[in-house]
Amino acid sequence: MDPADLDIPPDDPDFDIQLDRHGNVVLLSLTGRLDTVACVILKQYVVKALVSRIPPLLIMDLTFLTAIDGCGCDLLSSASQHARAAGGRLIVIDGGVLPGHAAEDVELLPSMADALIELTRSRQ
Structure with missing residues (x-):
């Protein structure tokens, strides 16, 4: 029997991105699995x-990601480096899915509210 027939949600929903803006800050909220295929879209x-x-100000919310692979970790690290090189920042909200080595390469904050306060305060 197919779980879809029972209206049971899958363990790993399809990858999705929600794009919002808060003033000059770009907000990317991710859900599902950030794997190699999803990285192409996210990139x-x-x-x-x-x-x-310029400078870029980004927040990437991973709260609702169910998994992230090496490609996703590399993309976060690279995006963070590019943002800093352009005089901006990328702040990541981790829902506990980032492996330790990946968390070392990005700026982490516990909530979207904290990240927005940090980015708007730093540009005033």
Whole structure:
């Protein structure tokens, strides 16, 4: 029997990105599995966010990610480096899915509210 027939949600929902803006800050909220295929999609969003405003100010919310692979970790690290090189910042809200080595390469804060306060305060 197919779990969809029982209206049981899958353990790992499809990857999804929600894009919002709060003033000059770009907010990317991710859900599902951030794997190699999803990285291709996310990379397009990240590149646009990095070049749409100088300096780039981004928040990536991973609270609802169910998994992240090496490609996803590399993308976060690279995006963080590019944001800093352009005089901006990328703050990551980790829902506990980031492995330890990946968490060392990015700026982490516990909540979206904390990240927004940090980015708006630093630009005033």
